[in-house]
Amino acid sequence: MKSGFLQIALGIITSIGGFLEVGSIATAAQAGASFRYGLIWAIVLGTLCLVFLIEMSGRLSAVSKHTIADAVRERFGFDFAVWPRLAELLVNYLVLGAEIGGVCLGLKVLTGIDARWWAVPVALILWFALWVGTLDIIENATSILGLLTIGFVVAAVKMHPDWIPLARGAVAPVFPPHDQSGQYWFTAVSILGATISPYMFYFYSSGAVEDGWGEKDLGSNRITAIVGMSFGALMSIAVLVVSAQVFNPLGIDLKRYEQIALVLTPALHKWGWPIFGISLAVCCFGAAVEISLASAYSIAQTFGWNWGEDEKPAQRARFSLTYTILIFLSIIPLLLGVDPLKQTIFSMALTAIVLPLAILPFVLLLNDETFVGTHRNGPIGNFVVTFTIFMACIVALVTIPLEIVGGG
Amino acid sequence: MRTVVALALLLAACGTKPPEAELEKKTVASWEATLALARDAYQRGDVPKHIVRNVAEAATEEISKDAKGHEAARALAAAHDLAEQAR
Amino acid sequence: MSAEVNIELLIGRKVFDEGGKAIGRIEEILAVEKGDELVVNEYHVGTEGLFERLSVYHFGHGLLRILGARGHAADPKRIPWQELDLSDPQKPVWRKR
């Protein structure tokens, strides 16, 4: 059984991969630029829900030795389980394409070469990392590289934010002038959509089963969920704050990643753009790894194939082929010139619609003694999950009209 | 629960979108400020040529997509000058 | 050739009484070991809840429990194997002995 640190690594990579990705970096930066500290609460709220959901994913796996996809099929039958899986596969396809686009944008910031030319090389590197690497190598490499995003925290502190309004923005919505409320709530919805991404649950729960977690790991599961997700939240808030300090006073609305690339320059001068480029590329790469694996896990577990990242691809032919095909299909929009940021915003709106269907089984599985025995959800856990479903429904219902009114 | 209800009510009330002209002015101003930011950073030697070129290209695309009129033309000219500077 | 029934297709089927009235859906089947055989002992029919199809029923059932619906939602009706006529698996009929 792995030592505590390696478990925390699973939490941190899940958080880096899921939290810090092309969507959350863009929405955090846009929120800071357009509404200063007025939307930090959305990151805090999303993180709170996420901590509970990630802890539950780990608890389900540790106690029942089932991953979520396994448990959903066994508890509700194939004819139910297949529909959320197909919906998630479509969303994962789009989000994976956006993440690979994010890596390419990071490389564009670093080299000036257009993102479209990076699509195939990045897809090949991503595929190779999964093909040859094991879960441990990928986890630790991305976690360490992800620490680079500390650059945002350093920049945020160096920019001397006003801590009082910052704290107020973290607690409750700061209502904007009337004509901007459409965009305000659209950005809030996008932040929640970017924060609570279903693929994180499948990745985390499959990682827990593959690492052989047991009931004795419930304590470190809770710590991992809290530390991992809070790490991601801290980074996202840092991105928001730096963007607020740099862009808000100048009245800049962020529409393109080329603009966001300037965010670290005022604070870190010569180091600004390289750190931004590398952080963006690494975080999006971590997310792409996570989405590819989460999709392959979820399909393999729904059909009962052999699965696992630690074995050789030839021993898991259908599993490894699934992520291979998904990766190379996902770069088609990028090759056709679709703007990664636009694809990101669209795929996050779609995530919000799929979210209720992905979270609802949680409420039932984590209250089902045949799966989690005495480790069932407490009332708080149930309230947060039910609140998240309720919020996800609102987010889903509201995303479409907001997309028209707000900033889609 | 209260914030969620507030959220729902507010969304219903907030369908207004700022008038077209004002939105255009805002976009142009936003991009002019971005171009200025990029130019200062370039003159301070904080960013290389390709970052500035990227900003200039992005500005040209977005301005010509969203805005018309003489402010837009002025901003497009500024973007062009910046691109020249960073050639 | 004795008749065969796929139980995964039986789950969720509406059960009718001899008068033709629907009394609920098959939710679970209990089997017991007799000698070296595993044989069906009784069928559990969940009475008609607010939600229709089995999977939706499970959700509604679960969600109701979460949202505070106390007690076991609609105790399932136990039908001994002799009393369920499966000659037409599409339309199981409860023939009360």
Added chain:
Amino acid sequence: MPPTHATRLVADILDKQLVKGEEKLGKVDGLVVVLREGKPPRVAYIECGTAVVARRLGRWCERFVLALNRRFGVRDKPRFRIPWSKVKGIDINVEVELDEHPLLAWEEWLSKHVVGRIPFAK
């Protein structure tokens, strides 16, 4: 009151993971009971395969999958039956004792002809 150690066919068996030792064979996609005159229905077979699963979504889906299988079928049988006597144990997974079976036909074919051919696969 149901007898003490009754097995719940849906909750305990259907859709469970089917394993032979460490090898995952698939899921219990279907369960067949045989009706007998004057005697309780006997649990006869576990069914596994794309057609079994497809049938649960609807006859149209089963017909579609069967057509696909005729066209692309590797030795795989879209509907494979495992006699109940082969079942050795039921807990998290359903443990079966099988020697010859087509359940991993696709896995083996892909592993040999497709994945195996790509470098670093073995």
